[in-house]
Amino acid sequence: MGIDQFRDRVKIYATDLDEEALDEARYASYSAKALAGVPAEIVEQYFEFGGDHYSFRKDLRRQVIFGRHNLMQDAPISRIDLLVCRNTLMYFNTETQTKILNRFHFALQDDGFLFLGRAEMLLTQAHTFMPIDLKHRIFTKVTRVTFPDRLLGMAQGSPNPSENPISSSVRFREAAFDTSSVPQIVINSEGILVLANERAQSVFGLSSKDLGRPIQDLEISYKPLELRSCIEQVYGKRSAVNVGNVQWQIHNHDVIYFDVQISPLIETNGKILGVVATFLDVTRSKRLQEELEHSNQELEVAYEELQSANEELETTNEELQSTNEELETTNEELQSTNEELETMNEELQSTNEELQTINGELSCRSEELNQANAFLASILSSLKGGVVVLDPDLCIQIWSTKSQDMWGLQVEEVEHQHFLNLDIGLPVELLRRVIRECLAGHTAFQEITLEAVNRRGKLIQCKVTCTPLYGVARKIEGAILIMEEVET
Numbered sequence: 001m002g003i004d005q006f007r008d009r010v011k012i013y014a015t016d017l018d019e020e021a022l023d024e025a026r027y028a029s030y031s032a033k034a035l036a037g038v039p040a041e042i043v044e045q046y047f048e049f050g051g052d053h054y055s056f057r058k059d060l061r062r063q064v065i066f067g068r069h070n071l072m073q074d075a076p077i078s079r080i081d082l083l084v085c086r087n088t089l090m091y092f093n094t095e096t097q098t099k100i101l102n103r104f105h106f107a108l109q110d111d112g113f114l115f116l117g118r119a120e121m122l123l124t125q126a127h128t129f130m131p132i133d134l135k136h137r138i139f140t141k142v143t144r145v146t147f148p149d150r151l152l153g154m155a156q157g158s159p160n161p162s163e164n165p166i167s168s169s170v171r172f173r174e175a176a177f178d179t180s181s182v183p184q185i186v187i188n189s190e191g192i193l194v195l196a197n198e199r200a201q202s203v204f205g206l207s208s209k210d211l212g213r214p215i216q217d218l219e220i221s222y223k224p225l226e227l228r229s230c231i232e233q234v235y236g237k238r239s240a241v242n243v244g245n246v247q248w249q250i251h252n253h254d255v256i257y258f259d260v261q262i263s264p265l266i267e268t269n270g271k272i273l274g275v276v277a278t279f280l281d282v283t284r285s286k287r288l289q290e291e292l293e294h295s296n297q298e299l300e301v302a303y304e305e306l307q308s309a310n311e312e313l314e315t316t317n318e319e320l321q322s323t324n325e326e327l328e329t330t331n332e333e334l335q336s337t338n339e340e341l342e343t344m345n346e347e348l349q350s351t352n353e354e355l356q357t358i359n360g361e362l363s364c365r366s367e368e369l370n371q372a373n374a375f376l377a378s379i380l381s382s383l384k385g386g387v388v389v390l391d392p393d394l395c396i397q398i399w400s401t402k403s404q405d406m407w408g409l410q411v412e413e414v415e416h417q418h419f420l421n422l423d424i425g426l427p428v429e430l431l432r433r434v435i436r437e438c439l440a441g442h443t444a445f446q447e448i449t450l451e452a453v454n455r456r457g458k459l460i461q462c463k464v465t466c467t468p469l470y471g472v473a474r475k476i477e478g479a480i481l482i483m484e485e486v487e488t
Contacts, residue, residue, distance in 0.1 A: 022066050081112050083104055084115045086116060087118070114140070115139075179198065187215050194211065224248035245257055260279055261280070385483050386405070387482055397478065406455065425455070439468065466480070
């Protein structure tokens with residue numbers, strides 16, 4: 001087949017009951033001793049050596065799916081081409097072997113193969129498997145025939161099948177079952193789908209290939225309803241189970257509704273052979289019922305709206321009468337208010353004249369303030385050193401242009417910031433004591449020279465002069481720092 005075809009076409013399911021064995025297998029790593037019996041060319045082609053162990057090729061390892069699987073309880077993996085189960089069946093009794101082989105029969109494709117161990121035989125399973133190579137224990141699947149087919153075969157084997165009452169009866173029943181307009185399916189006691197009429201196949205997307213498959217592997221087991229739980233109820237109660245208003249969306253996206261009845265098929269000896277599920281289409285009655293309910297709701301709503309409208313009309317009439325009386329009273333109040341407004345208008349005119357006078361004075365004050373600010377800015381810019389004005393909390397109030405040139409910080413960056421928190425070339429922490437003494441009024445003048453680095457990265461000697469900032473009544477309201485570069 002080749003590596004590329006193998007990766008594209010092959011999927012291997014490796015199952016075991018032992019989780020530890022599965023974990024070891026998933027690791028796909030083997031010692032040299034473990035591979036001693038494997039031909040060298042095989043090891044070279046399919047294994048990669050790393051450290052002290054051999055690892056199976058990762059690109060081929062992806063084709064192997066490991067999983068825990070109980071042969072006696074878990075559902076079989078379907079559509080298998082080759083099923084390898086060597087030296088396992090010999091540990092089970094005959095009854096258990098029969099169950100497992102029935103599951104193997106279902107799992108294999110019709111042209112698939114079963115590979116057993118040397119200690120295992122299939123002498124009791126000639127009706128499900130036949131040997132291809134008995135020496136090497138290789139078997140192939142015998143296609144299972146359904147009960148109705150076997151019955152028809154028996155009937156058609158007679159000299160004149162048309163006169164055989166069994167053949168006529170079976171054909172008649174099958175024709176009646178298939179042509180019924182009500183979808184019906186039959187499931188045997190082992191959970192296998194035995195029959196499905198034409199209507200059921202059309203509605204639920206079944207085909208003849210689905211006959212003989214476990215119901216749990218088919219979509220109809222859980223859509224349009226949880227069929228398996230209903231079947232369990234039938235077996236438990238030994239009576240029919242009815243489920244109403246089951247919704248199903250067909251191929252053209254229309255929604256139909258079924259009343260589903262699951263009834264047991266009981267032999268004369270009381271044994272349950274299986275169940276028949278009948279799907280009765282109640283879509284028309286369901287929609288008529290919904291339309292009736294909708295019409296009743298609309299009628300109730302209309303009646304309530306009519307009552308509400310009558311009550312609102314009566315209330316509105318009373319409110320109109322009350323409103324008319326209020327309007328007459330309001331008219332009188334408006335006349336009185338008009339007289340008050342005339343008086344207020346005269347007062348407003350007088351107030352407006354006063355505001356105009358005040359506005360003129362404020363304009364003069366603003367002009368004087370602008371001149372004072374311009375004068376102060378001119379003084380600060382003409383000073384040789386940078387000027388910083390601090391409030392009592394050491395927050396910056398004024399930062400002159402010369403300060404910007406020395407330290408590279410704009411006014412917007414430092415305004416209202418704590419002076420001692422500035423990250424500039426000047427060691428501001430050494431000025432704490434000097435500033436505190438000025439704020440405390442212990443001295444009227446402090447001067448200190450510090451080594452600093454200006455905004456251009458040049459090392460300079462900076463002389464810092466600190467003086468108190470006096471306000472009204474000679475109260476200290478801050479400090480003034482003048483920073484000058486000392487020429488050396």
